Amino acid sequence: MESGNATKHGLRVPTVYEDAVQVNFPPSLSGQQDPASRSILIVEDMHAFELPGSRFARSISALDPINQMPLRQPMIDFTVRAEALQILGSLDKMNEIAAQFFVGTHQRMSILSKSRFYRSLQTINAEPKADFLTLCLCMYLIEQIPLHQPMSMQSTPYVIIKSLLGMLEATEQISLDIVQARTLVTCYEIGHGLHTAACISVAACAKTARALGLHKQMRRNSNNGIDGLIAEEEKRTWWAIMNMDRFVGLCSGDFLFSTEDPEGLDPLPVEDLLWSQDGDPVDLRASILGAPTLATPPRQTVGQMARECQVSHLAGRVIRHTTNPTSDPNFNAEEAIQLERTLQTILLLLIDEDLTFGRYCGALGICDRGSALFTLYEFLLGRCDENGPEKVRILESMQELSERAVMFAEAGYADKETFYLETLSPFLPYCLYQAGIVQYRLWKQKGDLNHKLRLDALSNLLRGNGKRWAVAGVTFEQNLKALTLAWLLHAYRHLERLQSSLA
Structure with a gap:
């Protein structure tokens, strides 16, 4: 009928x-x-x-159109396009959004191929594909900044975009664009302090990427007939997921990662400037074939993202050392010495690289490195004698690390005339916060106004960072109040013990 x-x-x-x-x-x-x-x-x-x-x-x-194979893809494309029009107003705005993205967030997480993206953008009105439109929406999302503080960044567009990602994954509409879209959403969640969502998202990123086989790109020969530019884009995307996975683990103290540990011969991303520029593809392909590896010595200059990958790998080792140590105390002691020595060496190199090649080369690595060192020192403090020389050494090292973080941040980010807020790393506020905690404790313990001045400088820097990432404007203020209450309680109990001893 x-x-x-x-x-x-x-x-x-x-x-x-x-x-x-x-x-x-x-x-x-x-x-x-x-x-x-x-x-x-x-x-x-x-x-x-x-x-x-x-x-x-x-x-x-x-x-049900989703139930019918002839209708499924058209219906999904229609749904995503309708939401994109609702959020953006017009698909023509994507040219402006893309331009802002590639001079902003892309400078901190250069995973997208600029040439491939703009080729797809040319057909956005004629043939709007759901996966590419979702990636465009995620590029729009990550460029959003807090309008005031405190402000929740769990906005309506954020919830809608995550719902679209869920729909595409439920209907097995998986592609490189979808993995990159999820990666940008995870970065958004880290930067705006959505910690639970970030933990879930980074795991989803890893599983989606593995479903596409991106993890195999790490150990795949570039001469096996695969397009080298696509292979590099996939490799950069997988490394970005791995780096976020380690950072989330560092913040949450969780050693169960969603991505496996890389190997020493795994190729690192090529130089970021070469990847981002619309240069000669022949030069780029040559660089891809000669890319550095994870085992490349720290003193050898590599690109910003490549250095971040080396840093994050060490951060992962710190997480495992501090949260899941072995039963061999001698091995643990030797590993702690090795990790501290390596981290300190690269810290100095990163500062030197930053001064030589500009702050954009070392900023991301140094803040991630600083977080790993702070985590390692806090763990070691709980294992040493209360009045022993090792505790004195660790406290001095933490003070020195905190002061370096203040000096670096002031030198690199305090110049409002030359600093572009949109290029700020979402990882930096976490390191500045840890440095601020150290300065706060030193100020309360010693009463030295120099520590108070450094704390004020860090507070101002974090408030400035809060104009880009909400975590900087909220986390520090909340935890500083908590620290103040904790310190007052500690002082009150100390006074009680003193009075009872005199009675």
């Missing part, structure tokens, strides 16, 4: 049978028309049929 609605318009339409219910679909939704002119036909005359316990009922599942 043909649909009366279809025959009324004189259309020959395909017929689909499901559960003994005959449903006719318009040709525009079965792939016979231009995707740009897709529309959903509202069926006016639904067929009545008998169900157990009911004489007449209407079948909803029979008309």
Whole structure:
């Protein structure tokens, strides 16, 4: 039986049978028309049929477009396009958003191929694909900044975009664009202090990337016929996920990572400037073939993202050392010495690289490195004698590290005339916060106003960072209040003990 609605318009339409219910679909939704002119036909005359316990009922599942293979992709594309128009207003705005993204966030996380992205952007109005549109929405999302403090960044666009990602994954619409979209959302969550969401998202990133085989790109020969530029983009995306995975573990104290540890011969990302520029592909391919590896000596100059990968790998070792130590105390002691020595060496090199090549080369690495060192020192403090020389040495090292963080941040980020806020790393506030905690404790213990001045400088820097990442404007103020209360309680208890001893 043909649909009366279809025959009324004189259309020959395909017929689909499901559960003994005959449903006719318009040709525009079965792939016979231009995707740009897709529309959903509202069926006016639904067929009545008998169900157990009911004489007449209407079948909803029979008309479910997601359930029908000819309709699924058009319906998904239509849904994502509708949400994109609702959020952006016009798809033509993506040119402006993309330009802002590539001079902003891309400078901190250069995973997208600029040339491949703009090729896809040319067809956004004629053939809007769901995965690419979702990536565009995530680029828009990560460029959003807090309008005031405190402000939750769990906005309506954020929730809608995550829902779209869930829909695409549920219907197995997986692609490199989707993995990169999830990666940008995870970076957004880290930067705005959405810690639980970030923990979940980084795991989803890793699983989605593995489903595509991106992890195999680490140990794949670039000469095996695969496009070297695509291979580099996949490699950079996998490294970015791994770096965020280690950073989330560092913040949460969790050694169960979603990505496996890299090996020494795994290739690192090529130089960031070469990757981001629209230069000669031949030069880029040559650099890809000669890319440095994870085992490249620290004193050898590598790109910003490559250095971040080396840093994050060491951070992962720190997490395992501090949260899941072995049963061999001698091995643990030797590993702690090795980790501290390596971290300190690279810290000095990063400062030197930053002064030589500009602050954008070393900023991301130094803040991640600083967080790892602070974590290691805090762990070692709990293992040494209360009045022993090792405790004195560790406290002095923490003080020196904190002061270096203040000096570096002031030199690199205090110049408001030359500093571009959109390029700020989402990892930096965490390191500055840890440095501020050290200065706060030193100020309370010693009463030295120099520590108070450094604390004030860090507070101002974090408030400035809060204009880009909400975590900087909220976390420090909240924890500083908590620290003040904790310090007052500690002082009160100390006074009680003193009075009881004098009584």
